[in-house]
Amino acid sequence: MKTSFDKEMLKIDREHIWHPYTSMIDPLPVYPVVSAEGVRLTLADGRQLIDGMSSWWAAIHGYNHPVLNNAAEKQIKVLSHVMFGGLTHSPAVELASLLIELTPKPLQKVFFCDSGSVAVEVAIKMAIQYWYSVGLKEKHKLLTIRSGYHGDTTGAMAVCDPITGMHNMFSGILPSHYFADAPNGKYHKTWDEKDIESLHNLIKEHHEKIAAVILEPIVQGAGGMRFYCPEYLTRTRDLCNKYNVLLIHDEIATGFGRTGTMFACEHADIAPDIMCVGKALTGGYMTLAATLTTAKVSDAISSGNPGLFMHGPTYMANPLACAVATASIKLLLSTPWKDRVKKIEKQLEADLSRCKTLPQVYDVRTLGAIGVVEMAHPVNMATTQKRFVEKGVWIRPFGRLFYIMPPYIIEEKDLATLTTAMADVIAEVGQ
Numbered sequence: 001m002k003t004s005f006d007k008e009m010l011k012i013d014r015e016h017i018w019h020p021y022t023s024m025i026d027p028l029p030v031y032p033v034v035s036a037e038g039v040r041l042t043l044a045d046g047r048q049l050i051d052g053m054s055s056w057w058a059a060i061h062g063y064n065h066p067v068l069n070n071a072a073e074k075q076i077k078v079l080s081h082v083m084f085g086g087l088t089h090s091p092a093v094e095l096a097s098l099l100i101e102l103t104p105k106p107l108q109k110v111f112f113c114d115s116g117s118v119a120v121e122v123a124i125k126m127a128i129q130y131w132y133s134v135g136l137k138e139k140h141k142l143l144t145i146r147s148g149y150h151g152d153t154t155g156a157m158a159v160c161d162p163i164t165g166m167h168n169m170f171s172g173i174l175p176s177h178y179f180a181d182a183p184n185g186k187y188h189k190t191w192d193e194k195d196i197e198s199l200h201n202l203i204k205e206h207h208e209k210i211a212a213v214i215l216e217p218i219v220q221g222a223g224g225m226r227f228y229c230p231e232y233l234t235r236t237r238d239l240c241n242k243y244n245v246l247l248i249h250d251e252i253a254t255g256f257g258r259t260g261t262m263f264a265c266e267h268a269d270i271a272p273d274i275m276c277v278g279k280a281l282t283g284g285y286m287t288l289a290a291t292l293t294t295a296k297v298s299d300a301i302s303s304g305n306p307g308l309f310m311h312g313p314t315y316m317a318n319p320l321a322c323a324v325a326t327a328s329i330k331l332l333l334s335t336p337w338k339d340r341v342k343k344i345e346k347q348l349e350a351d352l353s354r355c356k357t358l359p360q361v362y363d364v365r366t367l368g369a370i371g372v373v374e375m376a377h378p379v380n381m382a383t384t385q386k387r388f389v390e391k392g393v394w395i396r397p398f399g400r401l402f403y404i405m406p407p408y409i410i411e412e413k414d415l416a417t418l419t420t421a422m423a424d425v426i427a428e429v430g431q
């Protein structure tokens with residue numbers, strides 16, 4: 001088995017392998033990783049980087065964790081995978097029970113799927129099939145907010161921000177939905193009733209055609225790393241009730257403690273009718289997601305025509321992924337995660353505040369274990385990425401944003417290295 005990464009491999013990578021959102025003709029450099037442990041990634045040339053990204057929100061316990069390794073090893077010796085049609089297994093049952101216990105009470109039914117995007121597809125299909133089943137077939141549109149991100153598959157893409165989600169390019173196949181203005185209130189700002197007007201007007205006018213409102217609660221992730229007021233969620237819940245519209249929360253990025261509460265909807269103390277989880281579900285070990293819903297939704301779908309929910313992925317409820325997810329959630333619950341996230345939040349707030357006065361910086365914001373510096377102008381990803389690697393950290397900016405969301409286990413000193421690198425590179429950008 002090769003554990004190193006030679007020049008030839010890098011050449012094959014460059015010539016044949018597509019990376020996320022890249023060109024095959026002029027790809028940006030990629031850095032080969034040979035191993036990872038705790039909050040450190042080890043590159044092929046021996047350099048170690050402190051991870052600021054948690055592999056896109058997922059690796060909340062850090063890498064190569066003995067508890068998760070053990071769960072995977074134990075399960076792989078018994079049952080790695082089996083089809084879920086007509087069969088079941090304890091990893092699925094254990095994980096479903098945990099998810100039902102942890103999420104808001106009304107959510108009682110779990111659909112396991114392969115990735116976040118698919119969880120969103122499933123949520124959209126559930127909402128539409130719900131109204132179809134109760135005889136309101138014209139309710140098949142979605143209402144969402146601008147600056148959102150819900151995944152890269154076509155159904156999910158149709159509810160991403162119209163500009164960053166590239167609706168123009170795919171307009172021939174994308175269904176058209178309703179877009180309200182993004183809430184502009186910051187998380188800590190006092191609530192302004194005007195913030196909900198746009199969504200209110202759209203739901204009032206079009207509710208007869210709307211199956212569901214879908215949004216990322218509290219934190220809009222890849223669509224702009226924006227944090228908004230809990231009151232926005234409360235108002236949305238009230239409007240959905242008033243106008244007979246389902247509410248879908250996409251907790252794929254926010255779930256499992258990232259914002260300081262187990263799920264972001266807890267900031268507003270409300271429950272959605274459908275919830276998507278993914279990313280940190282397996283602690284960053286493998287791809288798994290789930291869509292949860294209420295008995296009301298599942299009963300209606302099951303007593304309608306055809307009476308079956310029309311979805312079923314090949315790798316549904318993969319036992320290996322379910323076993324690791326259960327171990328990851330139990331590990332989270334056995335650690336003082338709330339205190340850790342709070343401590344990270346405090347340090348991010350203090351350390352990043354020195355960026356506030358720089359003219360090239362538009363905004364600095366933190367919430368839970370997420371720190372964001374929004375620049376006035378787009379950032380050169382290739383050059384800043386290289387600078388970060390030189391400084392021994394893994395931070396990947398996009399658009400106008402520098403941001404970090406480290407593993408919860410990160411120690412004060414390592415977090416300080418991350419924030420110092422971030423502030424230094426941001427200062428360089430202005431020169």
Ligand SMILES: *Cc1c(COP(=O)(O)O)cnc(C)c1O
Binds near residue numbers: 152216222278
């Ligand atoms: C990442 C993400 C998705 C998509 O998940 P994938 O696993 O990449 O398909 C959907 N919604 C939100 C909020 C996300 O952050």
